[in-house]
Amino acid sequence: MTAHTPTSVEARSVPSSRRAGEVRRRGDELLSIGAVLTFLRDDFPEVTISKIRFLEAEGLVEPQRTPSGYRKFSPADVERLAYVLRMQRDHYLPLRVIREHLDAIERGEAPPALPAPEARPGPVEEADRELVAASGAAGGVRLGRAELLAAAEAGEGELAEWEAYGLIAPGPDGGYDGEALQVARLVAELGRYGLEPRHLRAMKAAADREVALVDQVVAPLRRHRNPQTRAHAETTARELATLSVRLHAAMVQAGLRVRPSGHA
Incomplete structure (x- = not known):
C-alpha cells in the first residue's frame, strides 16, 4: 500500500475540521506521530498513539520511516487514519470492512455502501x-x-x-x-x-x-x-x-x- 491523494469520495468521508484542513494545506510536509495525534484529536478525542500504531500494524496506514526509525506521516496518511476512525466511530465497521473501503478508494472506485444507521443497544x-x-x-x-x-x-x-x-x-x-x-x-x-x-x-x-x-x-x-x-x-x-x-x-x-x- 502506498500513500495516495484522497479521492473526492474519500475527502467527503473524513473530518472537515479546521485542523484536518490545516493538514491538507501543508502539502508534502511530513508529520511526526505526536503531530498526527494532535490533529486527529480535534475530531477524535479518544485516539491515542498506541491506537495509531495498532492501525499501522494492521496495514491501514504505512508512514515513511527516517533513517533512525521515526515515523513520518504524509497528509494522505492522516486522511486515511481519519477515515478509519470515523468509520469505526460512526458506523461500527470492523477493520476488515474498512480496509475494503480503502482498497476501493485507491482503485478509484466508490467504496461499498454503508449500512443503514441503527440504534445501538443499551x-x-x-x-x-x-x-x-x-x-x-x-x-x-x-x-x-x-x-x-x-x-x-x-x-x-x-x-x-x-x-x-x-x-x-x-x-x-x-x-x-x-x-x-x-x-x-x-x-x-x-x-x-x-x-x-x-x-x-x-x-x-x-x-x-x-x-x-x-x-x-x-x-x-x-x-x-x-x-x-x-x-x-x-x-x-x-x-x-x-x-x-x-x-x-x-x-x-x-x-x-x-x-x-x-x-x-
Missing part, C-alpha cells in the same frame, strides 16, 4: 448479547494465538499486555475458547476509546469477586452426592453469572443517567 441489552455470544461459542471454539489475534483485530503486543494484567489467559493446551475471544474483543474495543489494560484491572478484580460469590452459592450443590443436584449446580452458576452481569450493566447505566451535568 448496556443491559449489550450485556445480554455478549453473554449469548460467549456461551454459544465457548463449547466448540478453540483458537490458536494467531487466530485469536485475527478475530479480535489485535496485535501480539496487545495480547501479551492483556495476559500480563490477567485479563485473558490461554487454556492448558495453549488455546483460547469462545469466552476468551469475547473478552479479547471487548478489551480491544475498550482500547479504541483509550482505556488501557491497567485501567481494566478494577473490572477484572470485580469479576473475580463475583465469581467467588457465585461459588459460595453453588459449592454445596457441587459437593452433593446426587448427580442431578450436581448438574443443577452448573445451571445455577450460569444463571447467577447472567444476573450478575445484567445487574452490573444496569447499575452502570443508572449511574451514568443520574450523573450531574459537567461532573468530572
